Amino acid sequence: MFDRVGGIAGARGRVALLALLAALVGMPPLFDSYYHFLLSLMLINVIVAVGLNLLIGNAGQISLCHSSFMAIGAYATIYLSTKLGLNYWLAMPLGGVVAGAFGCILGLPAVRVRGFYLAVVTLGFLEIIQIVIEQTPGITGGVRGMSASRPELFGVKLRADLHFYYVILAVTAAALYCAHTLLHSPTGRAFNAIRVSESAAATLGIPVARTKLIAFIVAAFYAGIGGGLFATLVGFIDPLEFGVWTSIRHVVFIVVGGLGSIVGSAVGAAVLTALPEILRGFKEFSEFVYGGLLLVVLIVMPRGLVGLWPWWRARGRASPPARTAAVDKARAA
Amino acid sequence: MTAAVALQLLVAGLSTGSIYALVALGLVLVFKGTGVVNFAQGEFVTLGAYTALFLSVFTPLPYAAVFVLTVLLAGAVGMAIERGLLRPLIRAPAFTVVIATLAIGLMIKNALRLAWQEPVSTLPTPFSSDPIALGPLRINPQYLWVIGCSLLLMGLLVVFFRASRLGKAMRAVAQNQDAARLMGIPVGRIYSITFGVATAIAAIAGVLFAPLIGIEAEMGGVIIKGFVAAIVGGFSSLTGAVVSGLLIGVIEAFGGAYFGGIFKNVVAFAILIAVLLLRPHGLFGRAEAHRV
Numbered sequence: 001m002f003d004r005v006g007g008i009a010g011a012r013g014r015v016a017l018l019a020l021l022a023a024l025v026g027m028p029p030l031f032d033s034y035y036h037f038l039l040s041l042m043l044i045n046v047i048v049a050v051g052l053n054l055l056i057g058n059a060g061q062i063s064l065c066h067s068s069f070m071a072i073g074a075y076a077t078i079y080l081s082t083k084l085g086l087n088y089w090l091a092m093p094l095g096g097v098v099a100g101a102f103g104c105i106l107g108l109p110a111v112r113v114r115g116f117y118l119a120v121v122t123l124g125f126l127e128i129i130q131i132v133i134e135q136t137p138g139i140t141g142g143v144r145g146m147s148a149s150r151p152e153l154f155g156v157k158l159r160a161d162l163h164f165y166y167v168i169l170a171v172t173a174a175a176l177y178c179a180h181t182l183l184h185s186p187t188g189r190a191f192n193a194i195r196v197s198e199s200a201a202a203t204l205g206i207p208v209a210r211t212k213l214i215a216f217i218v219a220a221f222y223a224g225i226g227g228g229l230f231a232t233l234v235g236f237i238d239p240l241e242f243g244v245w246t247s248i249r250h251v252v253f254i255v256v257g258g259l260g261s262i263v264g265s266a267v268g269a270a271v272l273t274a275l276p277e278i279l280r281g282f283k284e285f286s287e288f289v290y291g292g293l294l295l296v297v298l299i300v301m302p303r304g305l306v307g308l309w310p311w312w313r314a315r316g317r318a319s320p321p322a323r324t325a326a327v328d329k330a331r332a333a
Numbered sequence: 334m335t336a337a338v339a340l341q342l343l344v345a346g347l348s349t350g351s352i353y354a355l356v357a358l359g360l361v362l363v364f365k366g367t368g369v370v371n372f373a374q375g376e377f378v379t380l381g382a383y384t385a386l387f388l389s390v391f392t393p394l395p396y397a398a399v400f401v402l403t404v405l406l407a408g409a410v411g412m413a414i415e416r417g418l419l420r421p422l423i424r425a426p427a428f429t430v431v432i433a434t435l436a437i438g439l440m441i442k443n444a445l446r447l448a449w450q451e452p453v454s455t456l457p458t459p460f461s462s463d464p465i466a467l468g469p470l471r472i473n474p475q476y477l478w479v480i481g482c483s484l485l486l487m488g489l490l491v492v493f494f495r496a497s498r499l500g501k502a503m504r505a506v507a508q509n510q511d512a513a514r515l516m517g518i519p520v521g522r523i524y525s526i527t528f529g530v531a532t533a534i535a536a537i538a539g540v541l542f543a544p545l546i547g548i549e550a551e552m553g554g555v556i557i558k559g560f561v562a563a564i565v566g567g568f569s570s571l572t573g574a575v576v577s578g579l580l581i582g583v584i585e586a587f588g589g590a591y592f593g594g595i596f597k598n599v600v601a602f603a604i605l606i607a608v609l610l611l612r613p614h615g616l617f618g619r620a621e622a623h624r625v
Contacts, residue, residue, distance in 0.1 A: 062428050064435075113609055115427040116370040120560045121609065124602040127557060131598050248439060251432060284447065291439035298433050299421050 005058070005188070006261025006306055007180040024169055028162060036161035040233050042273045043165075043172040044226050049253040049269035050179050050262060051222020056251070057260030058183065059215035060195030062119045065106070065126040066223050066250045071133065071242035073099040073224025074231035075140050078148045083139075088151030092228040099224020100217045107216030111209045114198075126244055133239040145238030148231045161233075168229055175222060179262055182218070191215055192260070245287060252294050258304030267305055337469040342586045348476035348545070350582020351483035355538035356559025357566060357574035358487070359531040365507040365569055366527035369419060369430055373438035374535055375556025381407050381536025382543040382552060383445050386456055396459050403540055404533045411532025412525040420524070438553065446550040456543040479541045486537060487575055494571075503527055561605045566617050573617025 001016065003009040008017045028036055052066045077095035080086045086094070106125050110118055133140045140146060150158045158164045182188045190211045193201040202208050231237045249272075257268020276286045301307055356374060363371045385403040388394060394402065414437060422433050460478055464471040494500040505513040506523045514520050539552070546552060562581050566573025581601055589597030608615060 056428070060428070062431060109606055109610055113613065116372075116431050117564065117609065117613075119370075119372070119431050120557075120564065121606070123557055123560070124605050128599055128602050131595065135595050245439075248435060251435075255432060285443070288440055288443040288447065291436040291443065294436035295418060295433055295440075298425075298429050298436070299418075302425070302429065 002261075002263055002306070002309065005180075005183040005192075006258065006263040006265075007183065008263075021173070025166075028165060033161045036165045037233070038274065038277055040161060040165045040168045041230075042270045043168045044230050044233065045250075045253060045269040045273045046266045047172055047175045047229070048223050048226035048250055049257070049265040050175060051219040051226070052250050053254040053257075053260065053262070053265040054179060054182070054188075054191065054222070055215045055219035057254055057258075057264075058188065058191040058195060059212060060191075061110070061212060061215060062115070063122045063216075063219065064119055064244065064247050064251070065122040065129070066219070067242040067244070067246035068126045068129040069099045069103060069220040069223035070227035070230065070246070071129060071237075071239070072102050072220075073227030074237050074242075075133065075146065075227075076224070077228035078146055078231050078237070079139060081151070082148065088232075089153075092151075092225070092232070095228035096221045096224035099227065100221035103216045103218075103220025104213065106220075107213040110216065111212040123244065126247060130239055130243065133242075141238070143239060145236055146231075147236045149235070150232060164233060168233070171225065171229060175225065176262060176266065179222075183262070187211065187214060195260075249290065252290050254304075255294060256297050256304055258306030261304070261306045264304050264306040271305075335469075338590075340470055341472065342590055343583060344472055344476050344480070346583035346586030347579055348479040348582070349585065350579035351480050352538050352542045352545070352555065352578075353558045353562045353582055354575040354578025355483055355486070355534055355541075356555055357562035357578045358490070358571060359534045359538075360556075360559055360563045361566070361568060361571055361574045362534070363528060363531045364563075366503055367415075367419075367423075367524045369423075369434065370427075371528075371531070372431055372434040372556070373414075373441065374531070374559060375553030376438035376441040377407065377411065377532045377535035377553075378539040378542060378555055379445060379548075379550065379553040380410065380441055380532075381539025382456065382548045383449065383539075384536065385540045385543065386449070386454055386548050389457055396457070400537075400540055404536050407536030408529040408533040411535075412529035414532075415525045415528035419528070420521070423524075442550050442553060453547040453549045455547060456540070458544050460544075475544050479545070482537070482541055486534070490534075490571070499526065503530075558601050561601045564605060565608050565615055567615030570615070570617040573615060577616065 001008070001010055001013040008014060024039075028039060048066065048070060052063065055061050055063050073095040075095075076098040077088075077092050080091035080094055081088045084091075106122070110121055113121055134143050136142070137144070150164060152158070153163075153167070156163075158167065183191070190201065190206045193204065193206055194208050194211055198208050201211075227242075253268040253272055254265050255268070256272060257266070258264025272290075276283055297304060356378060359374050359377070360371060363369055363374075381403055384406055385399050388399045388402055389396070392399075418437060419430075419433065422430055425433075458475065458478075460474045464473050465477075494504055502513070502518045503523055503526065505516065505518055506520055506527075510520055513523075538555075542552065542555065558581060559578070562578035563574050565581070566575075566577035568574075581604065584600055584604070585597050588600045
């Protein structure tokens with residue numbers, strides 16, 4: 001049902017995917033608008049998490065500034081569409097491109113360092129972006145934040161959350177498909193190669209630095225698109241939204257879901273976005289619980305939720321009666 | 334700028350710098366001793382400050398007793414965290430350890446935020462906030478106390494590592510784990526003690542830092558400056574960490590006075606990126622050979 005990188009494979013996988021897609025298209029109109037908003041948030045986090053997982057889970061580069069790229073995409077989208085009057089459907093992808101450009105700016109020094117040095121550099125980048133957002137109120141609205149409006153599509157303003165949800169669903173589907181294609185391309189395979197061993201990858205002729213840089217740019221682009229959609233969905237953004245806690249939340253999504261797995265990113269982001277909303281009174285403790293969850297998953301099941309899949313499939317096959325029968329047969333022979 | 338103003342800036346910079354130096358010292362100590370880069374070190378600073386706050390609010394103990402008790406408690410907490418949460422991950426990849434320590438920090442920060450809902454609290458100290466006048470000089474006695482305490486602590490650490498049995502055992506484990514184990518040094522226990530000492534240093538930084546910026550859940554953010562100091566210092570040199578910490582404090586103080594607040598906030602990161610690009614092993618470290 002799933003392939004090596006958590007993409008969909010096989011007939012059963014395709015049927016399950018189509019069923020899920022049909023449910024995501026057909027079911028929401030039956031619920032009220034709160035659930036449309038929640039589903040939209042879940043899908044945006046899926047986009048962001050898939051991008052981050054390409055960088056951390058596949059290419060093996062630690063990043064703690066994913067929320068900064070989200071911020072860059074969000075601010076660029078709003079600035080381009082409201083201040084410069086650009087069409088939203090042009091501004092939003094451009095927001096992703098701007099974020100990708102910043103990913104390249106960060107990537108250039110970052111490909112020279114590894115491990116925890118990289119973690120510190122990305123933390124520094126996050127701080128710098130926060131300071132820049134706060135200190136340039138002319139562009140970003142500073143600490144007071146900035147408000148965004150919904151776009152029009154075919155002459156209809158997408159004011160209802162349900163309508164904008166379908167836009168987000170389409171973008172999410174495209175993002176997941178692109179990630180799947182990328183991971184099966186030579187570049188995507190190179191991501192996994194440099195994670196496993198940079199020296200071995202270099203010996204095989206993989207340009208290590210360029211591959212890392214591509215991973216940074218792609219991850220930043222995904223976060224930028226997610227940020228642009230987030231700003232439009234919520235209608236207001238301020239720098240607090242994109243602090244280090246948001247970055248850590250993104251890391252929790254992919255660690256809990258499963259590092260290096262597309263399905264893992266999607267499941268982790270969707271479940272961990274929905275849970276705090278559903279469990280009332282949980283919000284106050286959410287950071288504490290997320291921290292605990294992260295520790296437990298790291299120590300007990302380092303492969304995340306998708307790591308449970310092979311175990312789940314194998315259940316029953318190795319059940320005691322079957323084994324005794326096989327042993328008896330072998331003895332008789 | 335007159336000489337008096339410059340000297341005042343120097344003292345202010347050195348006092349903030351000594352906090353950075355203490356944070357960097359804790360980071361380097363744990364890294365050398367156990368190979369763990371502890372992203373929760375900033376939250377251990379917060380934990381120290383809050384422990385001192387709780388002790389001084391809920392018990393009638395004087396400042397000196399609160400200080401000593403805080404350091405002992407923090408050391409015990411650090412040892413417990415190492416034994417319970419980090420030892421199972423000792424062979425895990427760098428990513429896992431980074432994220433695990435981040436998770437520990439996140440939990441400490443939010444436990445404190447939930448336990449003490451005040452936005453910013455102050456820690457009562459025996460020092461008045463009135464500046465001492467030395468000729469044209471006005472110096473906050475709190476600054477002198479911070480600098481003095483940090484220097485004393487660093488001196489004690491030097492003696493500890495050079496002269497005491499335990500300090501020598503810790504250096505041996507840092508140099509070569511297997512050889513240390515063959516010499517009969519209990520490596521696991523040394524890990525715990527190293528972590529405990531680092532946590533105690535962080536707690537001292539917290540108690541000293543509290544009167545300078547106020548106690549709040551976000552004060553662990555100082556870890557970034559600690560990291561910059563540790564990396565500029567080479568990440569394996571205790572002297573390097575201290576000198577770089579003091580240097581960054583002084584550069585921030587003078588930079589802030591000359592070029593304003595933004596410069597003060599970003600200069601540390603500029604230094605970090607410059608050092609990583611031009612001299613990745615730091616100003617005091619030695620270039621490391623990679624085994625393929």
